[in-house]
Amino acid sequence: MEHPRNSAAPSVLVTGCSSGIGHAAAHALVRRGWRVFATARQRGDVARLGDEGLEALPLDLACSESIAACVEEVLGRTGGRLEALFNNGAYGQPGAVEDLSRAVLRAQLETNLLGTHELTTRVIPAMREQGGGRIVQNSSVLGFAALPYRGAYVCSKYALEGLTDTLRQELYGTGIHVSLIEPGPITSRFRENAYRAFLDNIDAAGSYHAATYRAVEARLAGGGPPTPFTLGADAVVDKLLHALESPRPRARYRVTVPTHLFAVLKRLLSTRGMDRVLMGATRGERET
DSSP states (O other), X not given: OOOOOOTTSOEEEESOOSSHHHHHHHHHHHHTTOEEEEEESSHHHHHHHHHTTOEEEEOOTTOHHHHHHHHHHHHHHHTSOOOEEEEOOOOOOOBOGGGOOHHHHHHHHIIIIIIHHHHHHHHHHHHHHHTOEXXXXXXXXXXXXXXXXXXXXXXXXXXXXXXXXXXXXXXXTTTEEEEEEEEOSBSSSHHHHHHHHHHHHOOSTTSTTHHHHHHXXXXXXXXXXXXXTOBOTHHHHHHHHHXXXXXXXXSEEEXXXXXXXXXXXXXXXXXXXXXXXXXXXXXXXXXX
């Protein structure tokens, strides 16, 4: 499909657009007049996004060559300009920390942290040259509150938050604004993708945690109860629009009740007290 290309429209590169938050964000930004470069890892998803009227490109965050090719293509199409980057692409690797091999943990970090970092560093020079820009990182409530059996994802998001806080300080005064969005439970294919990663990479039957994994599998496969306070992807998009379009974007945007609640409790409670709250909040999903 031929895409309208308004050279005067601000451009934004969005990662992880095959479904969920990225998909909703890409379409919402087009409706608001942005020139959106919607990316996805699978070629079939790229083709589908193109059929939906989006300017779609392949991007695999675990591959440096793919990142370089994507950025080169985007800047080539825009004449070297890029007003915004929304780093949304990520997946969750479930499993107890002791069951995560070095290779599995590395794969989680390659996509959720290192690929995001590499993509960001490749667009900063263009933003600096044009005198400003917006970088928005999609983190998680798990970027500051750890939950059991999510250690790989927690690790990636804690690291992303620290790296982003440092980047924000280093870019102060350049006109490049850096923001974090911290969603809680959002309707998406996240569970479906996490379940696939669990089956591929965790030896559930041979683990000390085998009994708990039966409940984990039921939840990921859709047999468990819905997560309380789950919101639609539009809740995240609302925060993204403020981060991209407000003259004074915030450093952090929290989405969903659990995110706001855990942020307050983490300031008020001791570490042991917070552990009890977090363990209690997830007890039901670990019981068969």
